[in-house]
Amino acid sequence: MKINVKHVAKLANLPLSQNEEEKYAKQLSKILDYMEKLNQADTLGVEPTFNVSGLSNVTRDDETEASLTNKKGHYVTKGVFNE
Amino acid sequence: MNDLTSLTLTEVIESLKDKKFSLNELNKSYLERIRKLNPKLNAYLAVNDSCQKIPAAIKDVISTKDIITTASSKILANFVPPYDASVIKMLDTQGVGVIGKTNCDEFAMGSSGENSAYGPTKNPWNLNKVPGGSSSGSAAAVAADLCVFALGSDTGGSIRQPASLCGVVGLKPTYGRVSRYGLIAVTSSFDTIGPIIKSVDDAALVLEWISGEDKMDGNCYGKKFVRTPLRWTHNIRIGVPREYFGEGLDPKVKKVIQDAIKKLEELGAEIKEVSLPHSEYALAAYYIINTSEISSNLARFDGIRYGKSRDNFGEEVKRRIMLGTYALSSGYYDEYYVKAAKVRTLIKQDFEKAFEKCDVIVGPVSPTVAWNIGEKINDPLTMYLSDIYTISANLAGIPALSIPCGFVDRLPVGLQVLGKAWDEETILKVGFAYEQVTDWRKDKPKL
Numbered sequence: 001m002k003i004n005v006k007h008v009a010k011l012a013n014l015p016l017s018q019n020e021e022e023k024y025a026k027q028l029s030k031i032l033d034y035m036e037k038l039n040q041a042d043t044l045g046v047e048p049t050f051n052v053s054g055l056s057n058v059t060r061d062d063e064t065e066a067s068l069t070n071k072k073g074h075y076v077t078k079g080v081f082n083e
Numbered sequence: 084m085n086d087l088t089s090l091t092l093t094e095v096i097e098s099l100k101d102k103k104f105s106l107n108e109l110n111k112s113y114l115e116r117i118r119k120l121n122p123k124l125n126a127y128l129a130v131n132d133s134c135q136k137i138p139a140a141i142k143d144v145i146s147t148k149d150i151i152t153t154a155s156s157k158i159l160a161n162f163v164p165p166y167d168a169s170v171i172k173m174l175d176t177q178g179v180g181v182i183g184k185t186n187c188d189e190f191a192m193g194s195s196g197e198n199s200a201y202g203p204t205k206n207p208w209n210l211n212k213v214p215g216g217s218s219s220g221s222a223a224a225v226a227a228d229l230c231v232f233a234l235g236s237d238t239g240g241s242i243r244q245p246a247s248l249c250g251v252v253g254l255k256p257t258y259g260r261v262s263r264y265g266l267i268a269v270t271s272s273f274d275t276i277g278p279i280i281k282s283v284d285d286a287a288l289v290l291e292w293i294s295g296e297d298k299m300d301g302n303c304y305g306k307k308f309v310r311t312p313l314r315w316t317h318n319i320r321i322g323v324p325r326e327y328f329g330e331g332l333d334p335k336v337k338k339v340i341q342d343a344i345k346k347l348e349e350l351g352a353e354i355k356e357v358s359l360p361h362s363e364y365a366l367a368a369y370y371i372i373n374t375s376e377i378s379s380n381l382a383r384f385d386g387i388r389y390g391k392s393r394d395n396f397g398e399e400v401k402r403r404i405m406l407g408t409y410a411l412s413s414g415y416y417d418e419y420y421v422k423a424a425k426v427r428t429l430i431k432q433d434f435e436k437a438f439e440k441c442d443v444i445v446g447p448v449s450p451t452v453a454w455n456i457g458e459k460i461n462d463p464l465t466m467y468l469s470d471i472y473t474i475s476a477n478l479a480g481i482p483a484l485s486i487p488c489g490f491v492d493r494l495p496v497g498l499q500v501l502g503k504a505w506d507e508e509t510i511l512k513v514g515f516a517y518e519q520v521t522d523w524r525k526d527k528p529k530l
Contacts, residue, residue: 008408012405014394014405028402031467035371038426041422041425041426041429043429048421048424048428049424050272051272052480053302055304058301058302060301067165
């Protein structure tokens with residue numbers, strides 16, 4: 001199984017080094033070869049289970065709650081733009 | 084009072100009631116022991132010196148207000164949650180506090196504890212061995228008496244497997260029984276929170292405390308678990324799946340598990356062979372769904388909201404994001420993700436069929452005892468295979484218990500007891516009865 005690591009890394013917004021790209025290409029294709037096992041399972045007419053609860057679109061009241069630390073009217077966070 | 088730290092939760096509550104010691108003394112004893120042993124074990128990432136309640140250790144993927152919560156990742160190196168997870172609030176109302184945050188595989192991804200960005204946790208039974216994962220620090224902290232009990236999370240065995248490898252009790256509840264609000268999400272359709280703890284009765288008590296519907300977790304829809312005296316019923320039917328005793332299971336571990344099953348038979352259980360025919364596909368299905376949901380859940384760490392950029396993810400996290408992104412990408416979605424979800428249905432049906440013939444299913448938790456640190460770290464597939472007996476419970480959403488059942492080469496072995504959805508009571512009963520006639524839990528690691 002060949003996997004285009006560069007393309008997948010771009011989709012995942014993951015910055016990978018050259019080294020990592022090579023390593024993952026090897027490891028991921030080995031893992032995907034193992035996943036081929038799934039094709040042996042007969043799933044004709046079987047419905048997929050995405051979640052055992054079977055629930056969807058559960059909602060709750062939208063109420064204001066504790067948020068980021070609030071000091072003197074400012075939210076205190078670590079600097080975002082200085083890295 | 085050195086024995087203080089070896090007491091079970093129910094014994095602690097009794098002793099506090101009888102005023103044998105105070106909460107202050109209890110916390111002091113634990114803090115002293117943590118100071119002495121944590122440098123050796125690396126079980127805790129943060130310790131709360133001001134804990135004045137019954138001291139519990141909390142896996143670092145569970146948010147604790149004003150206490151740093153890193154998920155053992157560099158990307159959350161300075162994340163201090165502004166709120167408590169629902170389970171923390173529930174424990175608080177029962178008089179339980181957070182004595183510290185425990186080490187784990189980064190974002191709960193791993194089977195050995197070695198994927199932590201803050202160094203591996205060591206197995207208290209042998210410091211050269213892994214404690215299992217991903218709730219590595221929680222299991223090691225309980226085994227080494229560094230807390231009264233711990234909370235872990237179980238996505239594919241992350242409570243049961245480290246509990247097994249460290250010789251303590253671990254309970255993965257039914258999916259939907261315990262609120263995950265405040266748990267850093269890994270695989271939302273598998274994630275559960277449960278206790279790692281010193282006795283089966285303690286596990287029942289903590290499950291009662293933390294279970295019940297929570298509007299903050301849309302999938303937490305189950306009723307509260309009500310703890311009743313765990314009485315053994317003689318005609319209980321125990322299923323033994325033949326698929327769990329085949330190739331890959333260490334013969335010495337197999338022998339210990341078979342002896343445990345014999346013990347249950349002596350207690351009056353009816354032992355039946357059952358079949359879970361799709362077990363061989365479980366691991367592949369699990370890792371497709373697991374990584375797919377990971378790639379989606381971890382998109383929130385976008386470098387803006389939590390301050391640090393995505394190159395701070397560790398190796399295993401990146402590997403799983405890659406695998407999941409691939410499985411969900413255009414052209415592969417049906418081939419991988421949907422196919423895995425269909426196989427998941429088959430595995431769920433396997434259990435439903437098996438449970439027509441028996442009340443619980445027993446087998447090994449882990450195919451081997453604890454292995455050497457570093458042994459599997461460069462071979463992800465081999466590492467994944469160590470989850471082979473635990474992942475099915477997460478695919479099917481059913482509850483499962485790990486209880487100590489012996490040793491191989493001075494390393495603990497755990498017996499897994501799987502139950503029907505919402506029937507934690509029966510697996511706890513079986514575990515309790517077994518615990519009463521064996522004395523494995525009285526064995527403690529020498530530290």
